[in-house]
Amino acid sequence: MANVGLLFVGAVLFLNGLMLLGKVDSRAAAIFNLFVGGLQVLTPTYLIIAANQDSERILLASGIFLFGFTYLYVGIGLLMGLDTTGVGYYSLFVSIVALGYSFVSFRQFGDQPFGVIWLYWAFLWFLFFLLLGLKLERLTPYVGWVTAIEGWVTGVIPAFLLLSGYWVPENFYEIAIALGAFGVLTFGGLWFALRHRRPGRPAEEYGAYPAGSHG
Numbered sequence: 001m002a003n004v005g006l007l008f009v010g011a012v013l014f015l016n017g018l019m020l021l022g023k024v025d026s027r028a029a030a031i032f033n034l035f036v037g038g039l040q041v042l043t044p045t046y047l048i049i050a051a052n053q054d055s056e057r058i059l060l061a062s063g064i065f066l067f068g069f070t071y072l073y074v075g076i077g078l079l080m081g082l083d084t085t086g087v088g089y090y091s092l093f094v095s096i097v098a099l100g101y102s103f104v105s106f107r108q109f110g111d112q113p114f115g116v117i118w119l120y121w122a123f124l125w126f127l128f129f130l131l132l133g134l135k136l137e138r139l140t141p142y143v144g145w146v147t148a149i150e151g152w153v154t155g156v157i158p159a160f161l162l163l164s165g166y167w168v169p170e171n172f173y174e175i176a177i178a179l180g181a182f183g184v185l186t187f188g189g190l191w192f193a194l195r196h197r198r199p200g201r202p203a204e205e206y207g208a209y210p211a212g213s214h215g
Helices: 002-020 026-050 055-080 085-107 112-133 137-164 169-194
Strands: none
Touching (some): 002 055, 002 137, 055 085, 112 137, 137 169
16 A cells, blocks of 8 residues: 555656746646645555554554655645745754664665665755755755656655565665665766756745655
């Protein structure tokens, strides 16, 4: 069930990235944020109830709330034209907590790929903090591209591999190394490619927004 949610997390990140790049109207994107936000709140609620007090299953499901509340916050903020600082500072909270989930993915669950994916999400939500909380609008194109790319790399592709049975422990180290190398090279290259471009649309146009989790 969580893997299906992860698939649509990839979709909403891709859409929000395009919104930041000026390709999708913000109010139109708000509706899909509400759809995915609702899914990412209902899913962990069900998983926690069905966990039968299993602390590890509850821990895995709990991370999904971080993102479900983000999408709901974003969708409502976009529709109501709210100031972005609230979701910006909430994104800082998510970014810090994501580091903890990365640690337990590596150490407690032995899931190295999702340990790296949680680092992707920590980085992305920190960018949201810089853009929406601190209003560093010159970062808008960079954050847009990172968001759209992470939609595929941390959402759509892992979800498809999980649903189709190809996400197997025997390949975890190779997948983790590939994810880490891709992130460093791609996002580092994007930074140098975009740093001299003019800023995109102001962050104020996006009331709020962005990842989902796997459990």
